[in-house]
Amino acid sequence: xxxxxxxxxxxxxxxxxxxxxxxxxxxTGQVFVICHGLPLSTGGGSIAxxxxxxxxxxxxxxxxxxxxxASLRGxxxxxGTFSASGWKADLKAVIDxxxxxxxxxxxxxxxFGGALALRVGAEDERVRGVATLATPSNLATWxxxxxxxxxxxxxxxxxxxxxxxxxxxxxxxxxALDPLGATQELPPKRLMIIHGADDPIVPVSATRELxxxxxxxxxxxxxxxxxxxxxxxxxxxxxxxxxxxxxR
Numbered sequence: 263x264x265x266x267x268x269x270x271x272x273x274x275x276x277x278x279x280x281x282x283x284x285x286x287x288x289x290t291g292q293v294f295v296i297c298h299g300l301p302l303s304t305g306g307g308s309i310a311x312x313x314x315x316x317x318x319x320x321x322x323x324x325x326x327x328x329x330x331x332a333s334l335r336g337x338x339x340x341x342g343t344f345s346a347s348g349w350k351a352d353l354k355a356v357i358d359x360x361x362x363x364x365x366x367x368x369x370x371x372x373x374f375g376g377a378l379a380l381r382v383g384a385e386d387e388r389v390r391g392v393a394t395l396a397t398p399s400n401l402a403t404w405x406x407x408x409x410x411x412x413x414x415x416x417x418x419x420x421x422x423x424x425x426x427x428x429x430x431x432x433x434x435x436x437x438a439l440d441p442l443g444a445t446q447e448l449p450p451k452r453l454m455i456i457h458g459a460d461d462p463i464v465p466v467s468a469t470r471e472l473x474x475x476x477x478x479x480x481x482x483x484x485x486x487x488x489x490x491x492x493x494x495x496x497x498x499x500x501x502x503x504x505x506x507x508x509x510r
Contacts, residue, residue: 268280268359270359275340290326295353296369300373311338332353350382373463376395380397391452394441405437446477449477452505454481455481
């Protein structure tokens with residue numbers, strides 16, 4: 263099995279994506295869309311989504327779901343420049359392209375991608391569940407000072423064909439995702455919250471804040487000894503596989 267590359271028309275150009283298909287004998291007829299985070303390390307924009315297709319292949323083979331991964335604007339080969347509203351538009355364009363072929367859509371997001379998935383999941387009636395992985399509940403704290411956040415975006419290389427928003431506007435656009443507000447709006451859709459107990463970037467207390475916002479209507483998995491980078495953690499994989507199985 264290999265991932266099929268495709269692209270969808272975005273406001274800043276083609277949003278590059280891949281789709282892994284399960285064996286026909288085990289196909290659920292649903293699609294799972296995995297969102298990368300916002301890479302704030304130097305040069306991170308070029309690699310933020312590169313590891314996810316392999317993860318998508320595993321989920322597709324073992325869970326029976328079609329699994330999509332997209333490089334949102336400014337990441338990988340997708341042109342444009344990061345903004346939260348731009349990423350939201352790109353993710354919706356990917357869902358628009360996939361949803362007609364599937365009976366349901368479920369989203370997952372790593373880090374900031376989880377906040378994006380929560381907002382889109384709360385607003386889009388086609389989405390029936392969201393999983394967050396090491397996702398911040400307080401984006402103001404996560405961003406920090408506006409000028410430093412804008413500088414980090416520039417270093418990461420998520421600034422390409424368009425100019426980055428002015429720092430204060432950029433951060434205000436991020437805060438509009440409002441993960442706690444989106445979590446309050448999400449039920450009765452399903453929610454899975456996964457976090458590393460030793461996450462040095464997003465404190466594990468974010469899990470409690472998201473759960474409280476959901477009024478307890480969520481599943482939670484705290485992975486002991488795990489940090490922020492959960493993509494290769496087998497316990498994360500097992501947790502999501504079990505959750506997808508319950509959503510079949």
